Each structure stands twice: as structure tokens, then as C-alpha cells.
Amino acid sequence: MKLGVICDGISRDLAHVVDVMDEFGLEYAEIQFVGETEVGDFSPEELREIDSLLRGRGKPVSCLSRHVFAGMTAANRPGDALHTTHMDALKRVIDTAHVLGSPLVRIMTPKKEQILWGHNGAEVWNVAHGAWNAMLPLIAPAIDLARDAGVTLVVETGNGTMVNSAFTARKLIDDLDAKGVLKVLWDPANNCWCHERAFPDGYDELRGGYLGHVHIKDVTVDTPRATLRVERMGEGQLAEQFQPLADAMRADGYDGVISFESVYHPGNGDFEQGFRQCIGRFKAHFS
Numbered sequence: 162m163k164l165g166v167i168c169d170g171i172s173r174d175l176a177h178v179v180d181v182m183d184e185f186g187l188e189y190a191e192i193q194f195v196g197e198t199e200v201g202d203f204s205p206e207e208l209r210e211i212d213s214l215l216r217g218r219g220k221p222v223s224c225l226s227r228h229v230f231a232g233m234t235a236a237n238r239p240g241d242a243l244h245t246t247h248m249d250a251l252k253r254v255i256d257t258a259h260v261l262g263s264p265l266v267r268i269m270t271p272k273k274e275q276i277l278w279g280h281n282g283a284e285v286w287n288v289a290h291g292a293w294n295a296m297l298p299l300i301a302p303a304i305d306l307a308r309d310a311g312v313t314l315v316v317e318t319g320n321g322t323m324v325n326s327a328f329t330a331r332k333l334i335d336d337l338d339a340k341g342v343l344k345v346l347w348d349p350a351n352n353c354w355c356h357e358r359a360f361p362d363g364y365d366e367l368r369g370g371y372l373g374h375v376h377i378k379d380v381t382v383d384t385p386r387a388t389l390r391v392e393r394m395g396e397g398q399l400a401e402q403f404q405p406l407a408d409a410m411r412a413d414g415y416d417g418v419i420s421f422e423s424v425y426h427p428g429n430g431d432f433e434q435g436f437r438q439c440i441g442r443f444k445a446h447f448s
Contacts (some may be wrong), residue, residue: 162411162447163418165223167376170423171433173197175211179218181433185440189223189418190215192261198421201226201253212261222263223418224315224346224374227254231322233271234293239299251303255310265315265374267304267346270323270333271296294322297336303419304339315346315373319387326357327366327412334371344373348422349406350380354389357398360406372415377403377443378422391425394439403446410447412434419447 166177166187175195182190192200195211199358201414203211206208215222229251237243254266274289300316307314316324316333324330330345345367349359379397381390410419421443425435 162378162407162415163189163223164421164444164447165418166421166436167191167192167193167226169194169204170404170421173286176214179214179220179242180383181436182220184217188220189420191218191224191418191420192222192227193226196438199227201227201250201254201257204300205377208257215261217370222261223420224265224267225254225258225263226267226317226338227251227344228416229254229266229268229303230271231269231319233299235271235274235289235295235332236427237271237295237299238300243420244299248302248306251306255306255312258312258399259310264422265313265344265346266307267305267315268300270320271299273321273323273325280330293323297333300333301337304342308342312342313341313373316343317346317351318351319346320351320354325355326352327363328357331366331371335392340370343370346374346376347372348376348378349402350378350397350422353380353382354384356379356384358402360402360409364406364409368413375410375419376422377419377447379439393425393427393435394442407446 164187167174168190171178171181174196183433216299219319230247233243264381276287277293279288316330317331319325324333334340334343345365345419349363352363379394381392381397423432423436425439426432427435
């Protein structure tokens with residue numbers, strides 16, 4: 162399968178990241194930050210340098226991952242100041258995608274309300290009424306923008322975002338009638354927080370053309386204690402699910418990229434060391 166890495170998880174020095182990618186046989190570069198600059202904010206000169214480096218070293222870009230719409234809430238409305246700021250950023254990232262040849266641009270969703278739907282009394286006492294429906298018109302202009310620009314958006318299943326499961330990601334696409342223009346950037350480790358089992362439950366939600374891109378890491382969640390621990394690959398709660406998931410993706414002919422998300426360090430803050438401790442297990446499952 163097509164394997165890559167979220168580059169700034171190793172280092173924000175992109176030239177060094179490319180050297181490390183070559184060392185471990187990773188082809189696809191997912192761009193989020195280079196130096197201190199988030200994708201979409203590169204100067205023309207920085208963008209030319211990034212493009213020259215990646216093309217010269219044979220590293221196609223898999224996805225441009227800015228935190229578009231992250232931090233918004235159900236109180237925001239289309240066209241307000243914060244929404245306009247995010248839409249302007251999305252336009253810049255789409256322009257960057259055309260330069261770098263990225264087929265995908267990531268978006269996020271607003272902050273999570275915990276209970277969106279309910280029954281047998283919960284619909285009266287517990288549901289965050291209107292939160293889901295208030296989100297849809299915030300995302301809809303991004304769909305129109307992407308369709309006009311000829312790019313595909315992917316919505317990430319985040320920890321603290323309204324879309325935090327494969328189920329809610331698929332529902333967003335269906336509710337916006339955006340299948341094809343919007344796909345899912347599935348991060349099964351993020352979905353552990355809401356107790357959605359990655360395989361087979363989460364993966365089954367995304368069959369049938371919904372899955373566009375994948376992030377892989379391993380975690381242990383303790384929701385009652387509001388604690389998340391990033392684990393060495395294969396030592397967290399996803400350990401036994403990686404292989405059957407990889408086998409299913411191969412059998413189904415998944416042709417997108419699987420990006421390793423290097424957010425583990427062994428207690429010393431050294432994320433490259435964490436990457437080196439994890440990448441072998443990642444490749445063993447997904448190569």
C-alpha cells in the first residue's frame with residue numbers, strides 16, 4: 162500500500178524529514194508545518210523551495226493538513242469573522258495544493274458537543290440541541306469551494322471535534338450530499354476516545370467510497386480520567402486491530418495513502434526517536 166508520514170511529526174526541517182523518509186522507504190509526504198509556518202501561509206519563495214525539494218527527491222504530497230474549522234463552536238455562523246478567517250485559509254491551502262500537486266486538503270470540524278442525538282428522554286434532557294445542524298452550513302461553503310477548484314477535501318475524525326468517529330464522518334458527508342468531494346481522513350486512534358472500535362466497526366462505516374486518507378498511531382485512552390497516552394506502535398489498545406485492518410484494506414483495494422503520525426516520544430520529548438521506535442511495526446502491518 163501507499164505509505165507516508167506527517168512530516169512535522171519527525172521534524173519541521175523538511176530536508177531532514179526527506180532524508181529520514183528515504184532511510185525507511187516512505188514515499189508520500191503529508192504537509193502540516195514547515196519551520197514555524199503552517200501550510201497555507203508559505204511565502205512564494207518558501208513554496209517554491211518546498212515544491213523543488215519534494216519533487217526533486219521523488220516525494221509526492223499526499224495531503225495538506227491545516228486545522229481549518231478547528232476551534233469553532235456551535236455559536237459561530239457562516240460569514241462571521243472566525244468563519245471568514247477559516248475560509249480564507251482554506252482558499253490559500255487549495256492554491257498551495259495546486260502548486261504542490263496534492264490531491265487532498267484536510268478540514269476539521271468545530272468543537273465537540275458530547276451528546277448530539279438521544280431517545281427515551283435523552284432528547285429532552287441531554288442532547289445539545291441544534292449543534293449538529295448548526296455545523297452543516299459552516300462546512301457547506303468549503304464543499305462548494307473545493308468542487309469549483311477541482312480538489313477533494315478530507316474531514317479528519319478528531320479527538321475534540323464534532324466529527325470524532327467514522328460514524329459521524331460518514332453522516333456529515335451524507336447530510337451535506339458531498340460524497341466524492343468530501344471524504345474521510347480516518348484516524349482510528351482518535352476515535353478510541355469515543356469508544357468506537359477501529360476494526361471492524363469503524364472501518365465498516367467507511368466502506369463504499371467514503372475513505373480518502375488514513376492516519377496511524379497507537380494510544381491508550383482513559384476517558385473517565387480525561388487522560389490520553391500515546392503509545393509505542395503495537396503497545397496500545399489498537400495493537401490487535403492493526404493487522405486485520407491492514408488485511409481488510411488490501412482486500413478492498415484501498416488506493417489512498419496511509420500516513421504514519423509520529424506523535425509518540427519515549428518520555429524525553431524526542432519525536433524522531435519515537436518515530437524510529439515505531440516505524441518498523443507500522444511497515445510490518447501496512448507495507
